[in-house]
Amino acid sequence: MIATFDVIDIRKDFPILNQTIHGKPLVYFDNAATTQKPLSVIEALSQYYMEFNANIHRGIHTLAEKATAEYEATRDKAKAFINAAQREEIVFTRGTTEGINLVAQTYGRQNLKAGDEVIISGMEHHSNIVPWQMICEEKGATLRVIPINEQGDLLLDEYEKLLSEKTKIVAVVYVSNSLGTINPVKEIITKAHQYGAKVLIDGAQASAHLDIDVQDLDADFYVFSSHKVYGPTGVGVLYGKRELLDAMPPYQGGGEMIREVSFGKTTYNDLPYKFEAGTPNIADTVAFKAALDYVTTIGKSVIGEYEHELLTYATESLQSIDGLQIIGQAKEKISVISYVLEGIHHQDIGIMLDNDGIAVRTGHHCTQPLMDRFCILGTSRASFAMYNTKEEIDRLVQGLHKIKKKLG
Known part of the structure; x- marks a missing residue:
């Protein structure tokens, strides 16, 4: 297990992160669907x-x-x-x-x-x-x-x-x-x-x-x-x-x-x-x-502690957006946040965030009965991994504010 966790060093291990999407640096928040691969795996x-x-x-x-x-x-x-x-x-x-x-x-x-x-x-x-x-x-x-x-x-x-x-x-x-x-x-x-x-x-x-x-x-x-x-x-x-x-x-x-x-x-x-x-x-x-x-080698406890920081930071940041509701606020969670934005379809959110270089998942996430339980068609989902940063979360929040201003 490593003694300290440095996300900048971690990011260097993932070559796919060093690219732009629609002219913007990639922010990859679709880790619950699949994680990116370190160079050692490639x-x-x-x-x-x-x-x-x-x-x-x-x-x-x-x-x-x-x-x-x-x-x-x-x-x-x-x-x-x-x-x-x-x-x-x-x-x-x-x-x-x-x-x-x-x-x-x-x-x-x-x-x-x-x-x-x-x-x-x-x-x-x-x-x-x-x-x-x-x-x-x-x-x-x-x-x-x-x-x-x-x-x-x-x-x-x-x-x-x-x-x-x-x-x-x-x-x-x-x-x-x-x-x-x-x-x-x-x-x-x-x-x-x-x-x-x-x-x-x-x-x-x-x-x-x-x-x-x-x-x-x-x-x-x-x-x-x-x-x-x-x-x-x-x-x-x-x-x-x-x-x-x-x-x-x-x-x-x-x-x-x-x-x-x-x-x-x-x-x-x-x-x-x-x-x-x-x-x-x-x-x-x-x-x-x-x-x-x-x-x-990095250690699950080290990874988990950092990801929990991201979850806490993102939860507090997203809750500051008027009309945004987080679906699922259990006491014990991993770094996944599903949310709906009042009056705006989740697919529109996903498309507009992608235009800003931000990858999230939208839809029912292969859990249709769960969506029915909450009486919604689907959510937007941001899921964080060890290579994500608080600065990337700030970009997500900024992107959602922009979407709300345009479509809300």
């Missing part, structure tokens, strides 16, 4: 293709062995990053969405039956709603939803009322991508386990901001994506307790996930390869390790 990706591009696990030549070693080194790094007990509990996927679908279509299909119940929350991303809807419809199970209050906090009393012997799976987001709310997932897991239910945690937004310890949480499954943690797109991690993964059937069939194949019968490979059919996304997985190394 170089790791380039190095793979220039020096040891080869298919993994199957070759005995030097390049194949080098590629395999680097690929598996990322698995070990991911294991340490979330404190899994064993490397076999780390399954590589294309991202959080595939990880959730894998669990729903294997563990869910294997264990749910008519009359069972699955609990999710009212702030879930569509990727943690639709897979459970699909498997519940197939199995005749019922989907239950934990409600939230006006501040954007889960109503835990209502959650406890939903739990019963019928509850087989609880799948909740650790941190809301729309509101920034940090949910008390350890408490949620403990209560679910009292009824024998298994718990999946969507860690897509949490993993870049919070220290993750799946053993301390006692999570049964935990999923996250590389590209939210300063790594490449197209790579993700599914953690599962070994006894659960061992009992689950394969998700896809093909090469690598097999031990022996005949026309009469196929036997499957050991963990984690049982769930990794075909040639994987080798290059991006190798570069993912560089991203995890980068975050670990």
